[in-house]
Amino acid sequence: MDPLEVIRRMYPWQGPPVARDPLFGLIGIVLSQHTNDKNAWTAEMNLERLYGSAADLAKASVTDIANAIRQAGMQHEKAVIIRELASHELLDGLISRSLSMPWKKARDNLRAIKGVGTKTADVFCMIYLNAPVLPIDVHVKRVSQRLGLTKSRNYDEIQADLHKLVPEDKRKATHLSMIRFGREVCKAREPRCRECPLNSVCLWYLSTAKSQAGLP
Ligand code: SF4
Missing domain, CATH: 1.10.1670.10 (Helix-hairpin-Helix base-excision DNA repair enzymes (C-terminal))
Structure with missing residues (x-):
């Protein structure tokens, strides 16, 4: 057996998830840590409603982001990472550009962002780059x-x-x-x-x- x-x-497996903006897709992966899908989804929808772009997020304070994602728990830690992701995306489009990179290079680039661990980078590469990674x-x-x-x-x-x-x-x-x-x-x-x-x-x-x- x-x-x-x-x-x-x-x-x-029910099929691929709905294609989404890669920044918010990565944020969704961060929000899903240490909580259930419902809370992560609620937090993500709230965040997108209040701050719908990398520029909006990069301008927001960590406290404001934390308030928006409170439902997902560990909101301060997650807010720090989310601001970091938004800043990188705004600065050089790192997250969008990763979609056209070989997945191992994208994985290394994502892991170099403060707060992004190997598992988060792997999930992103699995979903967005169809990487053969578990x-x-x-x-x-x-x-x-x-x-x-x-x-x-x-x-x-x-x-x-x-x-x-x-x-x-x-x-x-x-x-x-x-x-x-x-x-x-x-x-x-x-x-x-x-x-x-x-x-x-x-x-x-x-x-x-x-x-x-x-x-x-
Ligand atoms: S430990 Fe997990 S995998 Fe093993 S028998 Fe129990 S439920 Fe099944």
């Missing part, structure tokens, strides 16, 4: 470790382990399916192991959860 194929079938978010990391697909805790090493298992043309679908599986089945607390179709091959379940539950 290929556990990742099972997960892809459980949560099939970003490692908290759900992907947890599911991979529990299933025994990686032994590492390091971002690059986990990604390398998954890249060995997932063909390039399935990485985007796998990333998105694993997030849904991690949210709905293999949750951080109280994973639904008894009803999980992968429990017969899951390292974590076989070694930990089963014994904790007193199951044979």
Whole structure:
């Protein structure tokens, strides 16, 4: 059984997201960190309504941006990054220009922006450049470790382990399916192991959860 194929079938990829302005697309990725989709979306819509361009955002204060995105949480930290992104876009169109770069160069350029981490850059490249990269978010990391697909805790090493298992043309679908599986089945607390179709091959379940539950 290929556990990742099972997960892809459980949560099939619905197709590409709506094409959007790359600056606001990247801002959306930043806003989605450490919150749910609904809160991130509400914050993003509010931000776009109040500050609809890189110039508007670069002129706004961090406090004003933070107030606009309050719903997404960690608003001060996210506001600092958003202003940084807007300033870069205004200065030299870095984010728009990245759409015509080889994805690894775009990834390096984005990671050089203060506050933009590898995962954020990877998600942007996956969505906007169709890069054959599988970003490692908290759900992907947890599911991979529990299933025994990686032994590492390091971002690059986990990604390398998954890249060995997932063909390039399935990485985007796998990333998105694993997030849904991690949210709905293999949750951080109280994973639904008894009803999980992968429990017969899951390292974590076989070694930990089963014994904790007193199951044979
Ligand atoms: S058996 Fe439990 S820990 Fe393993 S993948 Fe399924 S839900 Fe996650």
